[in-house]
Amino acid sequence: DIQMTQSPSSLSASVGDRVTITCRASQSIESYLNWYQQKAGKAPKLLIYAASSLQSGVPSRFSGSGSGTDFTLTISSLQPEDFATYYCHQTYSTLWTFGQGTKVEIK
């Protein structure tokens, strides 16, 4: 199976901060990488697909980049509603896998 490793596991940030989350795959997954946001008690929400494509309705402060094994999710200016847990997800191989998650908390 392809292992997905996110860093950091958690971070504290303030409203207005630029936040970057990293996801590393155990082998090349080209651009088959998606990002989700999950708030407590809710289902995940798709933010970014194919590494850098913004899902319809998602604010433009969210962006994704990378290919191969290294990917990043960036929030350009953190808003109060962005405090949540973020997951990367690969669909390169038949056995899909998620990263362990990055919790973004209020500083």
Add this chain to the structure above:
Amino acid sequence: EVQLVESGGGLVQPGGSLRLSCAASGFTVTNNPVTWVRQAPGKGLEWVSVIYTGGMTYYADSVKGKMTISRDTSKNTVFLQMNSLRVEDTAVYYCARVWGTMVRGVTVEPFDYWGQGTPVTVSS
């Protein structure tokens, strides 16, 4: 409007069985694959299984041989039959639509719509 509604979760003893349902609306399960993802209490997301439009199925190694995904196209519903359940299968189980979209010449498969989840507790 696309919607997925899970049902069938509950409390079951170790070794028991449960069948989850995922009723889809706003799309047909013959036009989009449907997948199951679970989340143990306080833990991250774990992909479980997928059923493709042609009926092909895939499973995570952790559930292969004990869980079976299927569908009833007349009811536009996908099922997850779970057998020989263990305490570690305790989780909220989500179903989601797989969106097969082409980007830069390749078909990627993000999960674009999710249900609200159904909790499964395996305990004696």
